[in-house]
Amino acid sequence: MVKNEERVGLVVGLGANGEGVIKQDGTIIFVPFALVGEKIRFKVLKVTSKCAYGKVLEVLTPAEMRIRPDCPVFGKCGGCQLQHVKYINQLKIKEDTITTCFKKIAALNVEVKPTVKGDNCFRYRNKLQLPVVDSPKGTLIGFYAENSHRVVPIDDCLINALWTESIIKAFKQFVEELDIRGYNEQTNSGELREITVKEIKGNLIITAVVLSENLRGLKRLIEILKEHVKYKFSFYLNVNDKATNVIYGTKFIHVCGPKEFLGDMLGVKYKSGVQSFMQVNNSVCSKLYSTVRDIVDADNQTVVIDAYSGAGLMTALISKNAKKAFGIEIVAEAVECANALAIQNGLQNKITNYLGKCEDLLPGIIEKERKENSKICVVLDPPRKGCDIKVIDAIIKSGADKVVYVSCKPSTLARDVGLLVGSLEVINGEIKKSENYEPRYSIELVRPFDMFAQTKHVETLVLLQKIR
Ligand SMILES: C[S@@+](CC[C@H](N)C(=O)[O-])C[C@H]1O[C@@H](n2cnc3c(N)ncnc32)[C@H](O)[C@@H]1O
Known part of the structure; x- marks a missing residue:
């Protein structure tokens, strides 16, 4: 098999990123947008020692599941x-991906329950993030092409909320009127590098990430936004002059509108600010959080530790019948919001929120609570990279009674659950499959939640119960 060769093949499986898998000449070829059962004509784009990558040229026999995309x-x-x-x-594909990850990565056969769907599979996102780049064609606003830093210009996005089009229109007008330069990552120069928006109950927090705090035409930008955007909004500048992929710099400048907005979910009132993490899909989030609350099912003997707690919404929900609850979160503004949320909901005597890394704080908290003979339930909701090994070790060492894991990445979820259960172990710094092991936890539930419809991503909820 050589690069640029054109071939015909049958798609026999699905890769972890939703791509079609073709097997030919002893090589596995990953072809994005090809579906299982389809016969396709494809071009070989890259060949490595382990596998190859291709691109669909023509679908010769389309699968029954194939439809024409609207976007x-x-x-x-x-x-x-x-x-x-x-x-x-789509749901079946995600369920299969989770099953495969558990099997291949953690040698665990799990029963994946049917996926919980949202109210809408389009227009569900409450959060927008748009890179603005300098290009030979001028300043472009859009989304990155897959695995690249090339921006594809867009006017709207069908999975994002209805306000998206008006935001893009306003920023395009601003860029044109004032000839604003987008970010050039080669030279780390330009004026505007990113636009982010989050919606809290019909109110928007709009942030322009800029290279210098004196953005030209700032007053005019606010006027244009007011002309186009029919929602109440607040506006921030974030200054990021570093050559980095991290979106925000450390300095946020509040320009106008309320600094935070109020929301409520499942009876818990909360404040959300510019930096606090927010799940992207409200209807799925509410279904997920109510399931977490029900399976945590804490009693007055139980201490609940919400690791990676964000703005503390889930901490409040799971604390209600518990002896006490702890939140651990690395972003200071989110911890401030979590503290305000506890007070606002009359839970300040029950909840303690810690600012810091779970890997540094969780071991000490668990040890102290164990000494007080509390039952322990740990809720984990880490970012995509999963949990630090120190977090896993602390849970294993404490023999926490229940672990509830909310994950947005099946592969790191499978790895961490394997380590907790015992089907995986760390030997000389490397994760290996255990030969013979007595499971420490039983896997009581694996339930996907379709937080990210139309994309390859999925949120998964796992419940582990200590085996006595
Ligand atoms: C997937 S979010 C979950 C937030 C929250 N549970 C929720 O549902 O809104 C992960 C959170 O972990 C925080 N985080 C990332 N790394 C962390 C670490 N090492 N220690 C503590 N928090 C961390 C992030 O700031 C983010 O708020």
């Missing part, structure tokens, strides 16, 4: 990977 930039922009698949089949 004009689907396949070009890297946001969605599954818009060409019937929704019911």
Whole structure:
């Protein structure tokens, strides 16, 4: 098999990123947007010692699940990977991905329950993040193409909320009127590098990430936003002059509008600020959090530790019948919001929020609570990279009675659950499959939640119960 060769093949499986898998000449070829059962004509783009990558040239026999995507930039922009698949089949693909990750990564056979769906599989996102780049064609606003820093210009996004089009229109007008330069990552120069928006109950927090705090035409930008955006909004500048992929710099400048907005979910009132983490899909989030609350099912003997607690919404929900609850979170503004939330909901005597890293704080908290003979339930909701090994070790050492794991990445979820259960172990710094092991935890539930419809991503909830 050589690069640029054109071939015909049958798609026999699915890769972890939703791509089609073809096996030919002893090589596995990953072909994005090809579906299981399809015969396709494809071009070989890259061959490595382990596998090859291809691109669909023509679908010769389309699968029954294939549909025509509505988005004009689907396949070009890297946001969605599954818009060409019937929704019911998208769910099946994600369930299969989770099963495969548990099997291949952690040698665990798990029963994956049917996915919990949201109210809408389009227009569900409450959060937008748009890179603004300098290009030979001028300043471009859009989304990155898959695995690249090339921006595909867009006017709207079908999975984002309805306000998206007006935000893009306003920023495009601003860029044109004032000839604002987008970010050039080669020279680390430009004026505007990113636009972010989050919605809290119909109110928007809009942030322009800029290279210098004196953005030209700032007053005019606010006027244009007011002309186009029919929502109440607040506006921030964030200054980021570093050559980095991290979106925000450390300095936020509040320009106008309320600094935080109030929301409520499942009876808990909360404040959300510019930096606090927020789940992207409200209807799925509410279903997920109510399931977490029900399976945590804390009693007055139980201490609940919400590791990676964000703005503290889940901590409040799971604390209600518990002896006490702890939140651990690395972002200071989120901890401030979590403290305000505890007070606002009359839970300040029950909840303690810690600012810091779970890997540094969790071991000490668990040890102290164990000495007081509390039952312990740990809720984990880490970012995509999963938990630090110190977090896993502390849970294993304490023999926490229950672990509830909320994950947005099946592969790191499978790895961490394998380590907790015992099917995986760390030997000389490397994760290996255990030969013979007595499981420490039983896997009581694996339930996907379709937080990210039309994309390859999925949120998964796992419940582990200590085996006595
Ligand atoms: C997936 S979010 C979950 C937030 C929260 N549970 C929720 O549902 O809104 C992960 C959170 O972990 C925080 N975080 C990331 N690394 C961390 C670490 N090492 N220690 C503590 N918090 C961390 C992030 O700031 C973020 O708020």
